[in-house]
Amino acid sequence: MAKGGASGAIVDESSQIGLTSKADRHADRQLAKKVRAALGKAKDVSVANITVRARGGAVTLQGSVREQPAIEKATQVAKGVAGVTSVKNALTIGPVGQ
Template sequence: MNKKGFLRIAATATVAALLASGSVAVWAQGSETAGASAAPAASTAKEVRQANRALSRKVYAALAKHKEIDAGNISVVARDGAVTLNGTVTDAAQIDSVAAIAKTVPGVKSVANRLSVQRPMGE
């Protein structure tokens, strides 16, 4: 079998798989709403992004209240209540402190702490 024949078969299989998965998704949606009462509409993607940004800002604000922590090298990413902390701090003790502060913010469900200690230049 030459390369063109193989690519044609692979493309056909891919299209068939996509069509089959689309059919299942349409069927599944129809079965969910057939007997159920009207449920509230799901949040739009824009509303979800706004909520995630608002939660990130709340975590930054909570960190700003603690003058001993330099949050300038910390990034906060929030997704549906799960907060990820990235970046560096100046002291190893601050790693746990930042995570503890983030956990106290209303709306935070979990914290993934990926902070590390900033090494002085030349080491």
């Protein structure tokens, strides 16, 4: 399941596995939305090319940002969201908006 603006997305990985309950999948979607919203409010981070995946409190950030500081900022912001237990940052530096 993917949702989000422009190229970015919120992805609920648990729905692809089929081993979790509806409540767990719903919680994962809600957490991914909260993280994406927090990233959208963060200064110096464009969420246009960022995909947020959540599963059981573990969040993965994928996609590209313009500069290294945005990668670090995205990790900090995601870690600050209630319910996030860990953050895997797979962001790369590249052109945003393509």
